[in-house]
Amino acid sequence: MIALVARQPILDKNLNIFSYELLFRGKDSESFNGEQATAQVIMNTLESIGFTNLTEGQPAFINFTAELLKQGIPDLLAPEMVYIEVLETVTVDQKLLSGLETYKEMGFKIVLDDFVFSEDLIPLIKLADYIKIDFIITKGAERKKIITICNQYNSDIQYIAEKVETYDEFFAAKDMGFDYFQGFFFTKPKIIKAKKINSYSFTFFKMMKELNKDDPKIKKIEEIIKSDLSMSYSLLRIINSAHYGYDVKSIRQAIVLLGVDRLRKWSLLYFLKGLDNEKPDILFKTAILRANFAESLAGYFGDNRGENLFVLGLLSVIDAYLDRKLENILAEISLSNNLKEALIKREGQLGDLLLFIEAFEKLNLKEAENYIEKYSINYGMVFDNYSTALEKTKDIVEAFENNKL
Structure with missing residues (x-):
């Protein structure tokens, strides 16, 4: 099974690179479960490319399933180089929470992926350093509502707008209070207009x-x-x-x-x-x-x-x-x-x-x-x-x- 690792930039409000998310797909992608996908990301990055080349010294966001977290896989990685991105599919239980608490104490940052609020996620919210809100899954005022609710449980969280594909979405996300932005809006023109050539x-x-x-x-x-x-x-x-x-x-x-x-x-x-x-x-x-x-x-x-x-x-x-x-x-x-x-x-x-x-x-x-x-x-x-x-x-x-x- 051959796997690919690519990167997607995460930018700050000034459009400077904050980090990269490392993403995986395999040729026979249906045969890869979440554990195998993350394992391929880590091994391909460590063995073939190297974190320095792939992320240019910036931290790497890597997806982790509940099982990988419980097995202690992040122990192999440097806390200053890797942010633990907790997939939205996890089931919250005491073993998962204890593991995440340990990783926070070690210096890892905790990221909640594709976040949509539900009460069973409150313990994760209290541990999180970053929450990612998908601009395709969520719409309009719903995004701001998620931020407002989560801030009641953890006022130190920073928010990442992901799948931002246009500058209009980027500006809207900034106005809502998002701190970071992920998507390919920056490869598109801000405004299509007649512009004088300097x-x-x-x-x-x-x-x-x-x-x-x-x-x-x-x-x-x-x-x-x-x-x-x-x-x-x-x-x-x-x-x-x-x-x-x-x-x-x-x-x-x-x-x-x-x-x-x-x-x-x-x-x-x-x-x-x-x-x-x-x-x-x-x-x-x-x-x-x-x-x-x-x-x-x-x-x-x-x-x-x-x-x-x-x-x-x-x-x-x-x-x-x-x-x-x-x-x-x-x-x-x-x-x-x-x-x-x-x-x-x-x-x-x-x-x-x-x-x-x-x-x-x-x-x-x-x-x-x-x-x-x-x-x-x-x-x-x-x-x-x-x-x-x-x-x-x-x-x-x-x-x-x-x-x-």
């Missing part, structure tokens, strides 16, 4: 338009880069970094040495990271992770030019960066019809690739398996590729944070 964006669009032509002109690329001092500096920094090992003083020489494909990647990364807006860091990390993951799957989705798939992954969230309609953004960039159809309509093989990645992000295994079967993807390879994509993403993000790119 000079920074304009330079990027000119660059991408030239780079994506069938026969891009070195002289034209040089002119565009030289028109932007920051871009010129960044290019010389990357070409002269230890990774490449050159000693280059000329923009033209840097362009020739990098080549069109690597220039395309660099310009996209430079643009997304450098945007002066309120977008969360997790959006940049998600874009890079999608890009690396997509590139690793090039052999399965009918495009052996992995660089194009890197660009595809990055551009899949560009509407969220610019808060503009994707069709309008792509009209200003010279892209192949295959890439445009994939990005706008999720059509064609590359559209399937994006749908597969999005399903994998949410661990919607049923949908993901449709593409695994359709394209004869090696199931075990997906986990390896995802692990490698995480490592590459970490390296790229660190390079930007250290001003190396």
Whole structure:
């Protein structure tokens, strides 16, 4: 039985990463019970990826059944790295409560998952550090009512709104008093509207338009880069970094040495990271992770030019960066019809690739398996590729944070 582990970010009110929930699905998911699922999450994380790579040093939320808690499985884990997420299916009894009390004393945080109030859960409420309220299961005023009731028994609880899929839901949750937010609202535009292009964006669009032509002109690329001092500096920094090992003083020489494909990647990364807006860091990390993951799957989705798939992954969230309609953004960039159809309509093989990645992000295994079967993807390879994509993403993000790119 092969299992996959993926992560979903949990953000604070300022859209900074607070933690990641580690999620599991198995290929033969019906054959995995709750105990096996959590065991796979823990073992795959410890043995294959490592907590540091998967959660970037942030705490990991991991689901635990009552049986695993009674068996003492959290004893294997570090309290500062793991938050115990108690599944909504547990039956509350004295043995469970005694175990949770012990774990709290050890320093573990207790999280109640998919919470809907009932009186038999009051002992759990008194122990809880966090309560997660599902925005699909609960509606409107019901969410606020749960908070009000739980605060009567434990005023120190912090609340997590989960399955938040739009910015409207995010803002509503903030107004209700939620402290943290889980869902993929941050990958979507806040408002679709006509938005004036600033000079920074304009330079990027000119660059991408030239780079994506069938026969891009070195002289034209040089002119565009030289028109932007920051871009010129960044290019010389990357070409002269230890990774490449050159000693280059000329923009033209840097362009020739990098080549069109690597220039395309660099310009996209430079643009997304450098945007002066309120977008969360997790959006940049998600874009890079999608890009690396997509590139690793090039052999399965009918495009052996992995660089194009890197660009595809990055551009899949560009509407969220610019808060503009994707069709309008792509009209200003010279892209192949295959890439445009994939990005706008999720059509064609590359559209399937994006749908597969999005399903994998949410661990919607049923949908993901449709593409695994359709394209004869090696199931075990997906986990390896995802692990490698995480490592590459970490390296790229660190390079930007250290001003190396």
